[in-house]
Amino acid sequence: MAIFDEELKALREQVLKLGSMVENAIRDSVKSLVERNSELAREVVKRDHLVNALDVAIDEECVRLIALRQPMARDLRLITTAMKITTDLERMGDLAVNIAERAIELNETPQLKPFVHIPKMAEITQSMVRDALDAYVAGCSRLPYEVIKRDDEVDEETVKNFQELLGYMIKDPKIIPLAVKRTYVAKYLERIADHATNIAEMVIYMCKGKMIRHMDSPERE
């Protein structure tokens, strides 16, 4: 294999590694909330600097490859896509930290009610991140389009979660501080799903050379 091909393979692997770190952060942050495990939440906060470091390392590698290899066509798109994907992944990592911070706060008081929507949102969101990155590594398929569709499910759950909590808040204003924190968590997950959608859109660009961001759904296909 040519050196450049090996470098591109290594780049893909680094992006995938960053992706799995972020996926774990999302899973553990939600787990720390649902299972009331503040120790795990603190772990998530502590691990975030690894995500940041890898994000920077990937960016630097991309700049180096552009400068030294002058990539063209699909190579160029692979590298520019990596740069954009890592920005989204790093933001997802930050949002997982925010979830962990809310978990630590919420774990200090008795639980308002069992979690219904949030674990479901976390599950969909994680699958979106995983599939978007699988598509990046494996190449062109229907997968990124499926990811984009799943964003709507997350949005629906966000609304349901809010409506449910609103009912609780109206009944008992004392629980507002707790309920607001829960809506925050849902909002963070909803944002994570948006970042996963960005990744899927960039993967489609990488495959087809066509930007589908900010387009209405019929044009996207």
Add this chain to the structure above:
Amino acid sequence: MVTNRYIFEISNFSVYYGDFLAVKNISLNIHSNKITAIIGPSGCGKSTLLRSLNRMNDLIISSWVEGKAHFQGVDIFHKETDIIELRRRIGMVFQKPNPFPNSVYENVAYGPKIRGVKSKSELDGIVENALVRADLWKEVKDKLNESGMSLSGGQMQRLCIARSLAQNPEVILFDEPTSALDPISTANIEQLLQELQKTVTIVIVTHNMQQAARISNYTAFMYLGELIEFGETDSIFVNPQNKLTEEYITGRFG
């Protein structure tokens, strides 16, 4: 005058050297006042195609052509086409700078002189104007009587461009004009081509793909005598449609 958007209209055009088919059934329109780059591996027929545009291939006895090649509506290969006039309107600059073994002034004045310009003041004007347009005037205005061969490689190449411009051409064909030059001279020539494009149509054959990407508006990729892909340079280098083009420009050929 009605200006056509295409200065060259080529269709089902083939060039043979004896029995050997060097350019295979190419159809391609070249836009006026744009830079069109022709890229492709050695032996793909790109220079043959370029040299057909002002019939430089006539010099190769065994060569013959088929199909249509029109320049501003004129059939380039028609037996009554005035080749001298055709080559005045379509200039050419080669890989190796080839000034005449003569003064800088004479190099540029040669063309106008043989087409009958006699007045010294008119010739002076043409020479200065051509050297200014070739971005060489400042460097040579005090040594117009020195030999053209005494200039640096980059300057010699700009002298050849000035020699061509003195004929007031509509097109200049460039056959790898910078492959014998250092990076700074190359950058100067590239800058110059982009300036000239406002008044002259440019067709350039280059082995340097980054050069094609940097300066051209349109790129044609040729392989084994065939035109594989032609399009706007942006799309050829970011999102080529043909697998061969993709492999060639990403350096994974063969």
